[in-house]
Amino acid sequence: MKYIQKLSLLLAPLVLLVLFTAMNVKPKKIIFFGDSITQMGVEPGGYVDLIRKSLDPLKYEVIGSGIGGNKIYDLYLRMEQDVLDKKPDLVVIYVGVNDVWHKQSMRTGTDYDKFIAFYQALIHKIQSAGAKVVLCTPAVIGEQKNGANEMDADLDKYAGAIRELATKNKLPLCDLRNLFKTYAEKNNTADVAKGILTTDGVHLNNKGNQALAEVLIPLLK
Numbered sequence: 001m002k003y004i005q006k007l008s009l010l011l012a013p014l015v016l017l018v019l020f021t022a023m024n025v026k027p028k029k030i031i032f033f034g035d036s037i038t039q040m041g042v043e044p045g046g047y048v049d050l051i052r053k054s055l056d057p058l059k060y061e062v063i064g065s066g067i068g069g070n071k072i073y074d075l076y077l078r079m080e081q082d083v084l085d086k087k088p089d090l091v092v093i094y095v096g097v098n099d100v101w102h103k104q105s106m107r108t109g110t111d112y113d114k115f116i117a118f119y120q121a122l123i124h125k126i127q128s129a130g131a132k133v134v135l136c137t138p139a140v141i142g143e144q145k146n147g148a149n150e151m152d153a154d155l156d157k158y159a160g161a162i163r164e165l166a167t168k169n170k171l172p173l174c175d176l177r178n179l180f181k182t183y184a185e186k187n188n189t190a191d192v193a194k195g196i197l198t199t200d201g202v203h204l205n206n207k208g209n210q211a212l213a214e215v216l217i218p219l220l221k
Helices: 004-025 036-041 047-054 072-082 099-103 113-126 150-169 177-188 208-218
Strands: 028-034 059-068 090-094 130-138
Touching: 028 036, 028 072, 036 047, 036 090, 047 059, 047 099, 047 208, 072 113, 090 113, 090 208, 099 150, 113 150, 130 150, 130 208, 150 177, 177 208
Parallel strands: 028 059, 028 090, 090 130
Antiparallel strands: none
């Protein structure tokens, strides 16, 4: 009995140390960095919200940093305040739709070469701050199949650039462009321009948010 009491006294500080350490482990901070798709993703049922709810809050802190209309250079310009100052462990970059879409709708898109240059600079700055990076290709601007949407060719080109950047920088890639195209081939039997994984051909509906959350979660752990 005395031996057990002595052992308990010896182990008590160790147990307290383990408990104190466990209580002070900081959760992994993940920032989703993008445009209106990410801005809407923090709302109930959005992909950021679904990811936050699926991860242990003691182990992960999930932050959405999306602003409607943002292009790659917008992300670069607000990176310090909205991302680096928060000292993330991981940054998920999801951008590119507006860089293509706004070429036609507003004449303010991003030239292909500038898109690549800004994107590479963004990756470099985030990595230099000590955070890991995950890249996402832009999904759709219209959900019709077989290249029938007006901006499919340009969107494919920009998505291809992001794939090359992921390979060059040895980064994980969430290839939403291929995911959405494959899903449409199987499920868009009426070949409609919206309503499959999006509400308007660009922004995600419930199924789209769920699909995005499911493919991203394995890349975050």
